[in-house]
Amino acid sequence: MDGSALPYFLMAWLDPSLLALTALGTLAGVYIGAIPGLSVTMAVSILISFTFAWDVNEALALMAGVFCGGVYGGSRTAILLNIPGAPSAIATALDGFPLAQRGEAGRAIGVSTVVSVIGGMMGVVALAVAAPAISEFALMFAPRDYLLLAVIGLLLVGSLSGESLAKGVFAGALGVLIGMVGMDPLTAEQRFTFSQVSLLGGIPYVAAMIGFFGVAEALVQLHQLDAKPIRQKVDRIVPSWDVVKRYIPLSIRSSAIGVVIGALPGTGGDIASLMAYDHAKRSVKKPSRPFGDGAYEGLVAPESANNAAIGGAYIPMLTLGLPGDAVTAVIIGALFIHGLRPGPMLMIETPHLFWFTVGNLTLANLFTLVFGLTGIRVFAKMVECPRAILVPLIIVLSVVGTYAIQNSVIDIYWMLAFGVLGYFMKIYGYQVGPVILGVILGPLMDVSYRRAMLSVRDDPSAFALELLTHPISLVLTLFVVLLLARQTPAWAAVQSRLGRWRAGHGTGGSA
């Protein structure tokens, strides 16, 4: 960090209103993340519409707070109620709830708070160190490379976050198509407008986001109207230093996994936490208890990783303009609304925004520590809010939020249509995350592809040759091919043959 960066880094720390907004966002995030039925993506989508008239720094301060607090907050209900408050806390429930059943809920919450902050801080350090370098490197990227990166993002999210790649890819492609509606940015030709003037400007993506994440989730929640929360007794939650010290090495390893998974376009905290849990299971030889029976290691790994993934997810967003996960896809939407174009030029044209974000995320992590270790009694009351009240509230906020963007009722119709579609998609095992990634990535892919084609005068063979002859493009192309190959039966056959060979080799070696 050079001298000019420090004032920007400290901006959110020294300005009372930014400090208060970050604190407020983090506090709200802890509760939003914890209450099953409310998600960080939903909250950030709705917040875009409420903050678009604000100064961009204030809007970003609030969103960063909600993001950090929300990812952490999901662990609370995973531990106390065995209901992950957020998808990134699914792995946390595996050992967190058994710990609560043993009467160690307070200690489990304390440990998860501390390791979440360790993970979050590692993510921020990774962002501060890696992003400037990646951003400089990204200036060498040609349009075809952006196309390949976006394809990688959609394939990754499609293959890792759902029950089948086909359904994930469908959701991503649907998002791409939603992003195509309106006038073509290069030729002003109409696409999917059906001669409707209201469609010339495209489908408002905030309406799509609120529909898919707000209304769809609220409708799914209607199936669990009668679910009764189980109350847990929570005692002292501040953990002793000896306890924390024991888990720091695993926390750091898991955070590294979180940063890398978060930084891959499309994949976020949910996948990072599952992979870190898997890593802990494989690497920890003597866990405090068997995994699944209340091992603290099974809590430390996912909680470190999902918070580290936040800083990781900001890396492709700020350097390449590619969302690291669904929440950063929504934040990209917020930056667009504020007239900013995330990508390598963002770091050059508005370096203050980058260091402000780094400072702000650091601050949000500190607030997570404060709010995580206090206020547990109020919290226990809040999460018991019945769904019969919660669902109508989500819907009113979604409707008002959508209306606030353009003061248009048509946007609310779009929101409801996407909400109902999202409901059926969720019921039938289609992820809605890839849809939003597709909406953000679609126009970028379209323009990148056509610029790349135009640069070789519409010659497909020259385009294909460029994919193989430029080093960056070649690496990315190979990655795309690898991702596609993994889904074929041939890959499974090769893997099983390799496994048999290894087993045979191992037996031979020991004999």
Added chain:
Amino acid sequence: MSQPRPRQPGERAFTLALLALSLFLLYQAYTISGFSAVSSPGVFPMVAAGVMVLSLATVLVRERGRPDPAGFVRQVTPPVLLGSIVLIVGLMVTLEPAGFVAAAGGFLFATILFLQRGRPVRAALVAAVAVVAIYVVFRIGFQVVLPEAGWM
């Protein structure tokens, strides 16, 4: 790590409906600029719609022979869902003519009453507190324009 999702009633019909939509969108994408050039505005929409068709065809092939269980109305579109959607449409329709306070207040009262099957006093109290809180936070705090009734 997580349990496989049980098959839901109407799953095949939903996939077929999505496939029909995707085929329609593929045709619409074709009408944008046909195959005039590899960098024409219609190419990427055609690719996206084509991917949708192919992925849904893959889903149908992979799930062939797996019958859908019965009980579509009970499990997928229960009365509580349809009733809630009707109430949301009511909120949308009344939002501009009645204004935020009346429309959202009415919606919250009716929906909470419907979802908790009774207890009108609690529903009215929650609706009133929520409308005031949203109005204060968003209209006064966030300076968001909320629809106001013409007669107010």
